[in-house]
Amino acid sequence: MATRRAGWVADPDGLNPLAILNGHWPAPPPQPCRNVHEWLEKARADVLFEASSLVPQTGQPAIEHLKAALELGAHAITANKGPIVHAFRELATLAHEKQKKFLYEATVMDGIPIFSLFPLGLPATALQSFAGVLNSTTNVVLTEIEKGRSFDEAVKRAQAIGVVETDPAADIDGWDSAVKVAALAIVLMGVPVRLEQVQRTGIRELSEEKIRSVRAAGMRYKLVCRAARRGDSVDCTVQPELLLASDPLANLEGTSSAIRFDLDVFSFSLVEHNPGIEATAYGLLADFLRAVQP
Amino acid sequence: MATRRAGWVADPDGLNPLAILNGHWPAPPPQPCRNVHEWLEKARADVLFEASSLVPQTGQPAIEHLKAALELGAHAITANKGPIVHAFRELATLAHEKQKKFLYEATVMDGIPIFSLFPLGLPATALQSFAGVLNSTTNVVLTEIEKGRSFDEAVKRAQAIGVVETDPAADIDGWDSAVKVAALAIVLMGVPVRLEQVQRTGIRELSEEKIRSVRAAGMRYKLVCRAARRGDSVDCTVQPELLLASDPLANLEGTSSAIRFDLDVFSFSLVEHNPGIEATAYGLLADFLRAVQP
Numbered sequence: 001m002a003t004r005r006a007g008w009v010a011d012p013d014g015l016n017p018l019a020i021l022n023g024h025w026p027a028p029p030p031q032p033c034r035n036v037h038e039w040l041e042k043a044r045a046d047v048l049f050e051a052s053s054l055v056p057q058t059g060q061p062a063i064e065h066l067k068a069a070l071e072l073g074a075h076a077i078t079a080n081k082g083p084i085v086h087a088f089r090e091l092a093t094l095a096h097e098k099q100k101k102f103l104y105e106a107t108v109m110d111g112i113p114i115f116s117l118f119p120l121g122l123p124a125t126a127l128q129s130f131a132g133v134l135n136s137t138t139n140v141v142l143t144e145i146e147k148g149r150s151f152d153e154a155v156k157r158a159q160a161i162g163v164v165e166t167d168p169a170a171d172i173d174g175w176d177s178a179v180k181v182a183a184l185a186i187v188l189m190g191v192p193v194r195l196e197q198v199q200r201t202g203i204r205e206l207s208e209e210k211i212r213s214v215r216a217a218g219m220r221y222k223l224v225c226r227a228a229r230r231g232d233s234v235d236c237t238v239q240p241e242l243l244l245a246s247d248p249l250a251n252l253e254g255t256s257s258a259i260r261f262d263l264d265v266f267s268f269s270l271v272e273h274n275p276g277i278e279a280t281a282y283g284l285l286a287d288f289l290r291a292v293q294p
Numbered sequence: 295m296a297t298r299r300a301g302w303v304a305d306p307d308g309l310n311p312l313a314i315l316n317g318h319w320p321a322p323p324p325q326p327c328r329n330v331h332e333w334l335e336k337a338r339a340d341v342l343f344e345a346s347s348l349v350p351q352t353g354q355p356a357i358e359h360l361k362a363a364l365e366l367g368a369h370a371i372t373a374n375k376g377p378i379v380h381a382f383r384e385l386a387t388l389a390h391e392k393q394k395k396f397l398y399e400a401t402v403m404d405g406i407p408i409f410s411l412f413p414l415g416l417p418a419t420a421l422q423s424f425a426g427v428l429n430s431t432t433n434v435v436l437t438e439i440e441k442g443r444s445f446d447e448a449v450k451r452a453q454a455i456g457v458v459e460t461d462p463a464a465d466i467d468g469w470d471s472a473v474k475v476a477a478l479a480i481v482l483m484g485v486p487v488r489l490e491q492v493q494r495t496g497i498r499e500l501s502e503e504k505i506r507s508v509r510a511a512g513m514r515y516k517l518v519c520r521a522a523r524r525g526d527s528v529d530c531t532v533q534p535e536l537l538l539a540s541d542p543l544a545n546l547e548g549t550s551s552a553i554r555f556d557l558d559v560f561s562f563s564l565v566e567h568n569p570g571i572e573a574t575a576y577g578l579l580a581d582f583l584r585a586v587q588p
Contacts, residue, residue, distance in 0.1 A: 112562050113415030120414050121407030123583040125576075246545050248565060266573040268406050269565040271542060271554075279560040282419075289417040 001026075008033035010042035036061075036068045045069065047291060049284050050078040053166040056175040056195065059086030070094045070102065075291040077284055081107035084183040085195050101291040106283025108134060108180050109257055112272050116290060118188055125263040127188050129228035132259030133249045134180045136163040137171035138203050138223040143253060145208050146215045162277065163255055173202035174223060174238040181225040181236045189227070191234045201239040214242060220250045225259075295320075302327035304336035330355075330362045339363065341585065343578050344372040347460040350469040350489065353380030364388045364396065369585040371578055375401035378477040379489050395585040400577025402428060402474050403551055406566050410584060412482055419557040421482050423522035426553030427543045428474045430457040431465035432497050432517040437547060439502050440509045456571065457549055467496035468517060468532040475519040475530045483521065485528045495533040508536060514544045 001015055002008045009015065009026050010033055020026070033039040040048065048069035052062050059082030066076040066083055067090075076095065083091060084104055095102035105115050118127075133139060137158045144154035155172065158164050170176050178198040185193045203223055211221055224241040227234050243250040248269055249258055258271040272279070295309055296302045303309065303320050304327055314320070327333040334342065342363035346356050353376030360370040360377055361384075370389065377385060378398055389396035399409050412421075427433065431452045438448035449466065452458050464470050472492040479487045497517055505515055518535040521528050537544040542563055543552055552565040566573070 111416075111560055113411060116415050117407060117411060120584070121410050121580075122405075123580055123587070245540070248542060248545065251540050251542065251545075260567070265576045266405055266569045267567040269563075269567065271563040271565065273554070273561040273563065275560045282559045286415075286417055290414070293417070 002036075002039060008036075008039040010039050012042070012044040036065050037072070040068055040072045040074060045072065045074045047075040047077060047288060049288075050076065050080055050083075051284070052080055054080055054082050054170060054176065054179065056082065056170060056179050059083045063087045063091070066091055066102065067094065070098050070100055073098055073100060075101045075103070075288075077101070077103045077287040077291065079104075079106040079280055079284055081179050081183045084186060085179050085193075088183075088186050089192065101287075103287035103291060104183075105287050105290075106280050107183060109259065109270065109272050110275050110279035111282035111286060112270055112279075113286070114184070114259070114270065115187055116286075122263065125265055127261060127263055129226070129262045130184065130188075130259055131224060131226045131249065132181075132257065133222045133252055134225050134257050134259065135171055135174075135177045135223055136255040136257065137165070137168070137176070138174075139252055139256065140254060141172070142203065142206075142211060142221055142223075145211045146220070148212070151204075151208060161255075172204055174200045177223055177225045177238040178236075181227050181238060185227045185234045185236055189229065189234050191229075191232070193227075193234055193236055198236040198238060200237075203240050206240055218245045219243060220245065222249055222252065224249065296330075296333060302330075302333040304333050306336070306338040330359050331366070334362055334366045334368060339366065339368045341369040341371060341582060343582075344370065344374055344377075345578070346374055348374055348376050348464060348470065348473065350376065350464060350473050353377045357381045357385070360385055360396065361388060364392050364394055367392055367394060369395045369397070369582075371395070371397045371581040371585065373398075373400040373574055373578055375473050375477045378480060379473050379487075382477075382480050383486065395581075397581035397585060398477075399581050399584075400574050401477060403553065403564065403566050404569050404573035405576035405580060406564055406573075407580070408478070408553070408564065409481055410580075416557065419559055421555060421557055423520070423556045424478065424482075424553055425518060425520045425543070426475075426551065427516045427546055428519050428551050428553065429465055429468075429471045429517055430549040430551065431459070431462070431470070432468075433546055433550070434548060435466070436497065436500075436505060436515055436517075439505045440514070442506070445498075445502060455549075466498055468494045471517055471519045471532040472530075475521050475532060479521045479528045479530055483523065483528050485523075485526070487521075487528055487530055492530040492532060494531075497534050500534055512539045513537060514539065516543055516546070518543065 006025050050062050050065050062080040063083045069076040091102045140158040141154040144157050165171050178200045182193045182195055182198055221240045225238050227236045254274045256274050260269040300319050344356050344359050356374040357377045363370040385396045434452040435448040438451050459465050472494045476487045476489055476492055514537055515534045519532050521530045548568045550568050554563040
């Protein structure tokens with residue numbers, strides 16, 4: 001276990017998760033680990049769960065953590081989408097070489113299977129485009145503004161329910177959404193989209209009055225992610241869009257999210273209804289089961 | 295190939311699908327096959343695609359076709375949900391014994407992965423309940439009545455677009471939905487629900503005026519399938535329900551369908567947007583790929 005609070009704690013015999021969940025942190029080791037490599041070796045890890053905060057522009061230090069795990073022969077499982085956008089090819093190749101798994105189901109829509117759905121559930125299809133509302137914070141903020149709160153109050157409300165990234169700007173300015181749309185395009189469309197290729201507009205410039213007046217007229221603003229193939233590349237955008245109330249992407253409250261996939265043979269949507277933090281934890285657990293089950 | 299029109303046509307060297315699609319049916323064989331066993335043996339089939347019409351009360355003759363295929367050592371792939379409700383255990387056991395696949399992804403929501411989603415995408419979850427609008431015909435009929443057509447005109451309209459089961463009563467009286475809810479409960483909840491245990495009410499008794507008046511008030515009737523665990527059993531119902539316009543199950547037009555799954559860890563929905571008949575064909579193709587790929 002490694003956290004900002006506890007440091008790098010390693011015990012090859014295992015830690016006591018119940019004790020830790022109850023606030024009894026393990027005593028600091030006599031010779032503390034100095035880095036992720038030492039820590040993984042000392043723990044004799046079979047699998048690493050990477051759940052550090054998103055750094056949109058670099059994907060670090062999560063990439064180094066995942067590389068270290070794979071190099072040591074451990075499965076690398078992440079809830080952090082930065083490494084997909086900044087090092088997908090490298091990590092996937094390394095995992096293949098080491099015959100270990102690099103898995104990341106929890107990075108988009110928590111435990112909802114997206115990345116594990118496509119290869120087995122939708123063989124021989126081509127994904128032409130997708131559109132989704134994938135960021136909980138902007139969802140909560142827009143809903144609170146609709147209800148009459150100010151922008152700043154609405155952000156505080158989102159922070160109070162615990163959905164905001166460590167830096168709120170990562171959500172409000174569309175970075176979280178941009179990383180998600182790029183990650184989905186890279187994995188599901190096989191195109192190496194770079195983060196700076198995503199046209200990104202956040203919700204900061206939307207006026208509170210406008211948000212409330214369109215709501216009164218039966219419409220809603222949502223921060224919408226879109227990707228569409230154009231020739232060999234993929235056009236990716238993140239921007240506030242005015243949606244009709246009948247649009248499935250409009251009827252999302254709280255931490256709910258939704259995505260529509262347009263395949264060559266048919267179109268379908270996935271909707272996640274107000275998940276809690278355990279849904280993200282489940283995504284990591286499900287990846288673990290996929291990694292270790294034959 | 296076997297159809298009502300062509301009879302049992304078998305050629306171990308293969309038929310010409312393009313010719314058949316263009317209306318050039320193969321000449322009748324000198325010694326016609328007399329039954330499914332003779333036909334499969336003569337064709338030396340590796341896989342059977344079963345797409346006969348639903349007979350809700352018995353699941354026949356599809357069950358016999360699928361059994362014959364598995365007994366002969368061919369994969370058995372079906373778009374007919376009757377066999378799941380009337381012979382799931384038997385067919386799954388036989389497939390296991392013969393080390394062949396019994397697959398049925400196309401039976402509910404066409405090519406949308408449901409049956410193939412759960413084992414790999416959602417390991418270690420428990421499905422507590424689900425609710426869906428899964429029958430296109432009643433969807434189309436209710437929408438046409440909302441628009442001002444009579445019940446009989448609306449049924450003709452649904453028949454014209456080709457979504458109606460061979461016997462329209464199978465849709466209108468909720469048989470199609472009842473078989474689907476039972477099939478989902480049997481496979482995804484592991485409970486051997488019998489068709490007669492599904493409480494079933496169709497849309498025949500809904501008055502046209504009522505359908506139109508609630509629509510004017512922002513609500514809609516839909517034929518809703520529900521299943522919920524109760525102890526060791528599952529309560530299954532099919533009945534018209536009055537839904538708010540904001541309900542994701544209410545905003546379904548044409549051949550669209552949707553289902554919400556409530557797991558122990560989170561809830562999610564799948565929505566299929568106005569599929570054509572090729573979406574069902576894709577479901578069969580995807581099963582074929584799952585059967586033959588390692």
